[in-house]
Amino acid sequence: MVNKKICSLEGILELLVADKIVEQEKASMVLSLVSEKDRKSLHPLEIIASRQWINESQPDQVLSLDFLTNWLAAQSGLSRHYFDPLKMDVGACTSVVSYAYASRFGILPVKVSDAEVTVAVSDPFQFEWKDEIDRIVNRPIKTVFANPQELKSYSLEFYSISRAMDNAGANQNQGASTLQNLEQLIQLGNIGSVDADDQHIVSIVDWLMQYAFTQRASDIHIEPRREQGNVRFRIDGVMHQVYEIPANITAAVVSRIKIMGRLDVAEKRKPQDGRIKTRSPDGAEIELRLSSMPTAFGEKLVLRIFDPEVLVKNFSALGLEKRESDIWNAMIGQPHGIILVTGPTGSGKTTTLYTSLKHLARPEVNVCTIEDPIELVEPSFNQMQVQHNIELDFASGVKTLLRQDPDIIMIGEIRDRETAEMAVQAALTGHLVLSTLHTNDAPS
Structure with missing residues (x-):
């Protein structure tokens, strides 16, 4: 009889079979096939998740690592911990114990306060590490269970950066x-x-x-x-x-x-x-x-x-529903006119324009841009950068582009009256013009 409170592959599989989540035949098969190398390097949940089995109790549920983590947390009675690195004090967490000690027991301190220390574990049934940390911190310890793959990854990452900081500080x-x-x-x-x-x-x-x-x-x-x-x-x-x-x-x-x-x-x-x-x-x-x-x-x-991947995104990846995507495709498919993408900084104006231009760029079309600066270099566009030191601004750039026999013109941003007038003039003379306007909200 396998001790169910040991976080081994045998113990985890026995619990899954008992819960009617995995068939006994599958459990026996994976035990016979898994290599000794995988047993040593991978957590039992990682091995099981890699099989992509279906939950026998819920056929629409795949036994993913996230599902198995939640399941084992419930089995052990520990809370499930979700890593949010941006809310962690990496320096304080990595100073509790050494990386060697943390990796030996598969633990990672994730929160340190005057009241208590929260420690994430990959084995919810093993607490040999607790006495040592209790002696070091001299305050209550809260234990939580985390995705073992994430715990291993973040542990290596956080201890590496802390070590680099310490070594750099010593050298400085x-x-x-x-x-x-x-x-x-x-x-x-x-x-x-x-x-x-x-x-x-x-x-x-x-x-x-x-x-x-x-x-x-x-x-x-x-x-x-x-x-x-x-x-x-x-x-x-x-x-x-x-x-x-x-x-x-x-x-x-x-x-x-x-x-x-x-x-x-x-x-x-x-x-x-x-x-x-x-x-x-x-x-x-x-x-x-x-x-x-x-x-x-x-x-x-x-x-x-x-991220150059913005150039290969389709419009659905930008958040447009099919109806909205059809409307947008119809707009940018016009032979001439002006289209303005508006929004605050970081809202995706440039991403939308680049995706649209990539969609429009074909061998029979001349796509020209004037940008400040060129944010992504794309071989299928003819891109020009604003250079104020030689009096090349958006307005003068558009004048230059109009003499380059363009089909489509992209103006990085309309910032002044002269650029706006040149954009309208280009649209009225048979060109498709795409540009952006900075706005903070829809009414503006």
Whole structure:
């Protein structure tokens, strides 16, 4: 008889069979087929979820990892924990126990307060770790059960960034001119010379970018303060505090990103703009637009994230229902006229225009754009960027485009009367014009 209170593959399957969720035949089959390697590297719930079995009690329910997590939480009597990294104090959580200890027992502190410490576990029946943590924190411990795959992933991620922060901080405290020395090390690393000292800053920057991609952030804000630097993400139009970084490390992180964007690292007195091309965790190419600004406590940096996948989205992926999509297709299918997409910053105006242009771009059509700046480079468009230093603005750009025999013109934004007049003139002379207007709400 298998002890049902042991979170083993045998124990979990026996519970599932007893609950009439899995047939005994399937349970026996997976026990005979699963490899020793999978037993050691995967949680029992991950192994079962990978089979994509149907719930025998509810045929319309697949035994997904999320379903199994909820089921095992109910079996153990623990609350199910849902990770929200933006609400976690990563530094406080990772300081409770070491990564080695946390990974050994499959646990992760997820909330630390004066009243109690909340610990997420992947084994709801094993509490050998509790006495040690109780001795360390000397306050009540609340235990919750979490998706084991997410717990493993976040544990590695959070401890990695904390270790990088600690190592970078230790290196920053060595010597009087540590920041300048660190900048030199990062520059050396950028041209191929590997040095362990700069690798910690590189790790921090890489983590911030990859984390922003996974959270679907549209912007990364790195803001210097007197004692601590703030890292915030804008997600769905709302700013979220992500991490606090020591001020000296903040400056080094900003310098590293400036190097990646080919900005002048030594110039800290005036704003600069640049671009970075990198890849998301799933390998997709992503472009970031950089903007630096001098503040009272140092340089503030904003990274605007542009996902090239917006170009291959269909209109239903943008949230349009079939009726709305048909109306929009009919509008952009007109040979001439003007179409304006309106809304506040971050509402999807640019995404809508790019998706529409990609839909319209064909070998027999000449698509020209004037943008400030070019947010996504697309080979099927003829894209021109506003350059105020040579008096190339939207209005003069439209005049130039009209002499380029265009079929479709995209104007990044109509900001003034002259640009509006040129857009209307282009529409009246047989061109299809697409543009945006900034508005805060529907009435405006």
